[in-house]
Amino acid sequence: MAVTAWGARDGLVALHQIQGVGWHTIDALLRAGWDPARPLEASGHALERVQWRRKEVPGSIRKKWTAPFVRKVQEELARRTIQTLTVWDDDYPDRLRELPQPPWVLYLKGDPSLLTHPCLAVVGTRKPTSYGKQATAKLAAETASRGWTIVSGLAAGIDGEAHRAVLQRGGRTAAVLGCGVDVVYPKHHRSLYEQLVAEGVVLSEAPPGVAPRPGLFPQRNRIISGLSHGVLVVEAAERSGSLITADCGMEQGREVFAVPGPITSSQSMGSNRLIQQGAKCVLTSVDILEEFPHIPELPREDIREEEPEELSEEESQVFRFFEEGPLSLEELTTCAGIPLGDLHRLLLALQVKKRLRQLPGARFERV
Missing domain, CATH: 1.10.10.10 (Winged helix-like DNA-binding domain superfamily/Winged helix DNA-binding domain)
Incomplete structure (x- = not known):
């Protein structure tokens, strides 16, 4: 009987970091009989049984996916304090596991236990109005005060306002990136990123070091909505990327909420359209929480409330x-x-x- 060379999850994480290997490659290999816990030759002709779209990928796997490479990947992740969750782990988020294509591997920096709490996605335009910023801060903080984790994408605008409002009050928040978990994007959010790593959690499906690129953001959006019980859109133009997250939420059976805005505001055109199409109009956090009677009501948490100084x-x-x-x-x-x-x-x-x-x-x- 062959001796296991490494753990199955370690083998999966290492394979996931080989360039050209994506969700479908791993799925096809597993269906072809690949055993991630044993050397490649122990899986027989698994590579030959896959119909490859890119002919160079099987050669890369044969060359790189070895015991030294698996060990190197684990050592490098540990050195950089990057945690991993695989779809086979007991603490992998259950709501993600329900998706048609759940991420095989998630990379994390921070506190992964935040993902075990009920989650609400908060998304919107990168160019919010003053009204949008205030609405985001109010609704995100109110929902977080009931023990929920606020999930967003660390983008400029509404995403950043949601994370910041929750962190300022000591609540729970998670950022899903469209790049490697060790890459700060946008760059001006470095201090916010560092605070999220220290007090919240940052996660990504992309391997460490991967730079942001357009194709990664729709994949990121499905994780934002997939982790969450509902998606709240605060301000969104008619062609906003936030609407992609809302669409993902609808396809995944999540509740979709929207904050109404002025009919004269281009930033609210997309969110107002969502309300026309059936998204629930939100005025307070109660409008969100009452849609989840199956979630046990959590006691209001004592998150920091800054007492404003009186004005002259x-x-x-x-x-x-x-x-x-x-x-x-x-x-x-x-x-x-x-x-x-x-x-x-x-x-x-x-x-x-x-x-x-x-x-x-x-x-x-x-x-």
């Missing part, structure tokens, strides 16, 4: 001008009728008290 009468007067959205310094000077020196002082005070933030071009908006 002058500060309150300026703050009210931002109810409708961002304003430039020039616009504010015109409508407020306050001397420029006093206005600078008040804007600085409102930023220190975390009521306003400055945007490029000397524009300001509510936090």
Whole structure:
């Protein structure tokens, strides 16, 4: 009887990192009798029984998939503190396992136990309005306070706002990447990525080191919705990538929710259309949670709530001008009728008290 050279999951993870090997290759090899726990020759003619689309792939497998390579992959993952979950592991997320094509391997940095909690996907435009940012922060934080994990894609815009709002309050959040789990994309989210690794979890189906490319993002989107009980779209244009995640959710039998927006806003056109097509219109987190009566109601968690500092009468007067959205310094000077020196002082005070933030071009908006 042949001696097992390595564990089946180790063999699977190593094969998954060979260039040209994707979901269908692994599926075809397993159907052809490949045994990931034993040397290639022990699986007979498994490679010959597969109909290869790319003729160079079987040669790459023969050359690379060896005992030293399997060991090297495991050592490198351990050195870089990258964890793996395979579809054969007991702690692999059950909701992902239900998919027609569940990821064979997930790579993770952070706390994988966050994926065992009920999850809500929150997605939207990369160019949100002030209204979209506020709605995202409110709904994500409220849902997280009930013990849910907020899942998103670390993209600029709504994704980043959702992760940030939950982390600021000590809640649970998970980021699914369209690149290797060790690759920061977009680059300006490095500090957010590092905070997610430290306090949340970052995961990817792509092997470590894989750069972002367009074809990986639809695959990423199916994981975002697949992990989740529902998908919330906050703001989305008519041709937004967020709608792909919503479509994935519908195909997977997930609940789809959308935040209504102004009919004059191009950023809300796609989310408003979703509501027309049957997505549930969401005004508060209760609108989301009431759709899951089968999930035991979780006690409200004591996540951090920052008490806003009181505003002076002058500060309150300026703050009210931002109810409708961002304003430039020039616009504010015109409508407020306050001397420029006093206005600078008040804007600085409102930023220190975390009521306003400055945007490029000397524009300001509510936090």
